[in-house]
Amino acid sequence: MKNFQINSKILYGIIFTTMLYGCMQEKEGKNFDAVISSMKEMSDLGTVEYKFTKILKAEDDATWYKVGARKMLINSKAYVKAGVDFSQIIVESIDESKASIKIKMPLGKIISLNIPPDEIKVLFSEAALLRNNFSNKEINTIQIMGEKDIKLKIKDIGIELEAAKNAKNFLDKWLRMSGFKEVIII
Amino acid sequence: MIKTYTKLIITILAIVIGYFVCAYVGLLPSIKELFKKKEIQLKETVLILEDVKSIAQFFTATAYEDIAIDTTKQILKSTIMSAFSKSKTEPSRFVILAKGICMAGTDLSNIKTEDIVVNDSCVSITIPSAKILTTIVNPSDFEIYIDDGNWSDEEVKGIKVTALKRIERLAISDELLKKASERTKLLLTQFFKSIGFKQVTVIEIE
Structure with missing residues (x-):
């Protein structure tokens, strides 16, 4: 019987500690301010920037369990920077007597796609009488769909070619400024 | 009374079987399709190049x-x-x-x-x-x-x-x-x- 009393005291203790810990967890959860950081070295020379506009036309049509449709139009801007990997530039040959240099350039590549949040504007939003307006989560989902579409479409524009062409011009100028009279970039 | 219930059950069964046959043939949406969450659709629009x-x-x-x-x-x-x-x-x-x-x-x-x-x-x-x-x-x-x-x-x-x-x-x-x-x-x-x-x-x- 005494053993049982001790055991029940331990049990209450465990329950109380667990509850207290549970409350502390909740409090911590509400005030989280988590920050995770990491860093990476880069060596990209950005040579071109494209600015795009995309109108996102979202529709949530009526079905048998959704009475009425919802529509939304969003205008978003996208900035694409492209260039070459500077560390991949290879010096093929140098002829000091002729002040000539031959350089091999890497292919152009997309460095970044930026869709600034302050340049995303909801132009129009409409919901049928029995439907809720688009929630913030849904608006963000529409924007994510738009981002995916932009990522797909920029592949066919030839941004990389323009970036490589500009990189050649940039390097040609720099090498001539450094004293070379003949610059061959392949 | 039993006759009425039997009729009712047969009618319900006929409707259910009829629905499944129609869904199988493709005349009606399947149950899975009926309760599938309908996502928001993004309509096709062009990507306008503003500046380079x-x-x-x-x-x-x-x-x-x-x-x-x-x-x-x-x-x-x-x-x-x-x-x-x-x-x-x-x-x-x-x-x-x-x-x-x-x-x-x-x-x-x-x-x-x-x-x-x-x-x-x-x-x-x-x-x-x-x-x-x-x-x-x-x-x-x-x-x-x-x-x-x-x-x-x-x-x-x-x-x-x-x-x-x-x-x-x-x-x-x-x-x-x-x-x-x-x-x-x-x-x-x-x-x-x-x-x-x-x-x-x-x-x-x-």
Whole structure:
């Protein structure tokens, strides 16, 4: 019987500690301010920037369990920077007597796609009488769909070619400024 | 009485079987299709090219930051709720998670002939100091964690911009600019050495 009393005291203790810990967890959860950081070295020379506009036309049509449709139009801007990997530039040959240099350039590549949040504007939003307006989560989902579409479409524009062409011009100028009279970039 | 029930059961069975046959043939949507969550559709629109400009930005360091922004505001309680309490307002909370990329480096677009001084096998190059070139937090980098429905689109946009600025501040406090500056100097030194210069001096000015 005494053993049982001790055991029940331990049990209450465990329950109380667990509850207290549970409350502390909740409090911590509400005030989280988590920050995770990491860093990476880069060596990209950005040579071109494209600015795009995309109108996102979202529709949530009526079905048998959704009475009425919802529509939304969003205008978003996208900035694409492209260039070459500077560390991949290879010096093929140098002829000091002729002040000539031959350089091999890497292919152009997309460095970044930026869709600034302050340049995303909801132009129009409409919901049928029995439907809720688009929630913030849904608006963000529409924007994510738009981002995916932009990522797909920029592949066919030839941004990389323009970036490589500009990189050649940039390097040609720099090498001539450094004293070379003949610059061959392949 | 039994006859009526039998008739009813047969009718229901006939309807159910009829439905399944129609669904199988494709005349009616299947049950799976009927209760499938219908997603919001994005209609096809063109991507309009607004501007193309040449740049010369040397990206040399990137910081990746994951942050959470917890915002609370006071909203007016509904008339029924306020009748039972002293306070007329109640807190409304919005929590958003953001993953951002902050890219730093040197803007080389304004380098002039006089900034590169060549003296035999020595070269001296003057470049501007490193700066933040781009901070990116795209829509897919945001996750709305808590939203009780009292936050307008404009308010959410404001919070997202705050997140972006905070990511930039964090990257700077993590010494991103110092790292970018060091790497720019290293890469330029390596490049000028590879084209034949024996001594390379990279001077950074404010």
